[in-house]
Amino acid sequence: MPSWLLTQHAHRLVAEGFSAVDAHGYDYRLPATLEESGPASQAGLSRRSGIHVSDLVAAINELADRGLVERAPDPSDRRRNIISLTAAGRRRLRRLEKPLADSQEALPAPLSPEERQQLTALLSRLLDHHNGRAGGAA
Structure with a gap:
């Protein structure tokens, strides 16, 4: 998981x-x-x-x-x-x-700078969604 x-x-x-x-x-x-x-x-x-x-x-x-x-x-x-x-x-x-x-x-050491940004953006999106913030389900 x-x-x-x-x-x-x-x-x-x-x-x-x-x-x-x-x-x-x-x-x-x-x-x-x-x-x-x-x-x-x-x-x-x-x-x-x-x-x-x-x-x-x-x-x-x-x-x-x-x-x-x-x-x-x-x-x-x-x-x-x-x-x-x-x-x-x-x-x-x-x-x-x-x-x-x-x-x-x-x-995130094995990730490139771009992959780190993408990971952070995706994790933020998940948190926003589960916290019910506007735009989180986009």
């Missing part, structure tokens, strides 16, 4: 790239989501990152223990925590960009 072949290989390449710098996907995904969208509740962070809340709590705990994110009570609802990225988290995110970029480059 094409989807399985592509996702399995892509996941392996990214995991290997992050492993080489003693990291894993959540080390990038959570800080990148916080950097892009700003501080968030755990539920909001789960929605934005696509990480199930049960997995998210453990990842936040690990990142907080390493000083990469911090939890603070939400001033508008003290029962809820707001997660934010620390300066150390931003630095770590910058260091993880190279292995991620290398992994993204390795996936």
Whole structure:
């Protein structure tokens, strides 16, 4: 199945790239989501990152223990925590960009530049179609 072949290989390449710098996907995904969208509740962070809340709590705990994110009570609802990225988290995110970029480059390596553009266009078309975006079914 094409989807399985592509996702399995892509996941392996990214995991290997992050492993080489003693990291894993959540080390990038959570800080990148916080950097892009700003501080968030755990539920909001789960929605934005696509990480199930049960997995998210453990990842936040690990990142907080390493000083990469911090939890603070939400001033508008003290029962809820707001997660934010620390300066150390931003630095770590910058260091993880190279292995991620290398992994993204390795996936389509055997394709010509034209084939890479075509693959990207086709994958975008599939995503647009399945996300119900206008023009996606063309």
